[in-house]
Amino acid sequence: MLLVIDSGNTNVVFGLYKDKKKISQWRLKNEPQRPADEYIAFLNQWLSLVGYSLDSVEDVIISSVVPEVLFNLKWMVKRYFNKKPFVIGEPSVNLKMVIKLDKPENLGADLLVNAYGGYKRYGGPLVIVDFGTATTLEVIDGKGRYLGGAIAPGVKLSLKALHEAAAKLPPIAFARTSQLIGTTTVDAMQAGTYWGYVGMIEKLVKRTCQEYIQSHGPSEIKIVTTGGLSSIFFQDLSFTHFVNENLTLDSLAGIYVDVCKKKE
Numbered sequence: 001m002l003l004v005i006d007s008g009n010t011n012v013v014f015g016l017y018k019d020k021k022k023i024s025q026w027r028l029k030n031e032p033q034r035p036a037d038e039y040i041a042f043l044n045q046w047l048s049l050v051g052y053s054l055d056s057v058e059d060v061i062i063s064s065v066v067p068e069v070l071f072n073l074k075w076m077v078k079r080y081f082n083k084k085p086f087v088i089g090e091p092s093v094n095l096k097m098v099i100k101l102d103k104p105e106n107l108g109a110d111l112l113v114n115a116y117g118g119y120k121r122y123g124g125p126l127v128i129v130d131f132g133t134a135t136t137l138e139v140i141d142g143k144g145r146y147l148g149g150a151i152a153p154g155v156k157l158s159l160k161a162l163h164e165a166a167a168k169l170p171p172i173a174f175a176r177t178s179q180l181i182g183t184t185t186v187d188a189m190q191a192g193t194y195w196g197y198v199g200m201i202e203k204l205v206k207r208t209c210q211e212y213i214q215s216h217g218p219s220e221i222k223i224v225t226t227g228g229l230s231s232i233f234f235q236d237l238s239f240t241h242f243v244n245e246n247l248t249l250d251s252l253a254g255i256y257v258d259v260c261k262k263k264e
Helices: 036-049 067-081 109-122 155-165 185-216 230-236 247-263
Strands: 002-007 011-018 021-029 059-064 126-131 134-140 146-153 222-226
Touching: 002 067, 002 247, 011 036, 011 247, 021 036, 021 247, 036 067, 059 067, 059 109, 059 247, 109 126, 109 134, 109 146, 109 222, 109 247, 126 185, 126 230, 134 185, 146 155, 146 185, 155 185, 185 230, 222 230, 222 247
Parallel strands: 002 059, 126 222
Antiparallel strands: 002 011, 011 021, 126 134, 134 146
């Protein structure tokens, strides 16, 4: 069995896979100070609930955008599984993907994983929109080369900033509204945030596709949305697209099978 770990800015997501098939997944709030002992206690409990144990784990692959958390996760794997994990961005995981950025080394592990897995699954040219702590948009061309993208504040981050910067605006949960004109403060905040992001994503995708066609010629560009909120936005985005909430986890499992396992 393969343990897949995706450490983002908000959550750490664990997935248990057999080859490329997901058995189960679990989520923890990301706390950089969380020690290895807490991670392993959590994993031991949840593995047992699905009929497995720590001994069931044969290998581990990690993607992390938080260095301190990565250190603790690697220590957990070494101490409790007696293994060296495969880590995105380290020499042991060479994806051989051409990255057309001014500083390729600054590309986040999560973006790299999504780009690699997205292209493998859907082909290119491809635009991936990820609704995470940040809302990101990345572009992969028809040859699988990473061209770049855009980064905007995430939905929940925007709501948090709105509450913290305006004394009379309460903390609220993100939700889709059926109409834009709200009749209460909460309705208005939810409507402005939801439909504002619909408009932003529509414009970003349209402009991105226009720029790509201008520089690469007429193309049938595929669009994928991912992240926990992607299914909520699906019905209101006018462009045709695929929804894959688990693109990062599935891509990590695919990288292990296609890249890491072949090296062993």
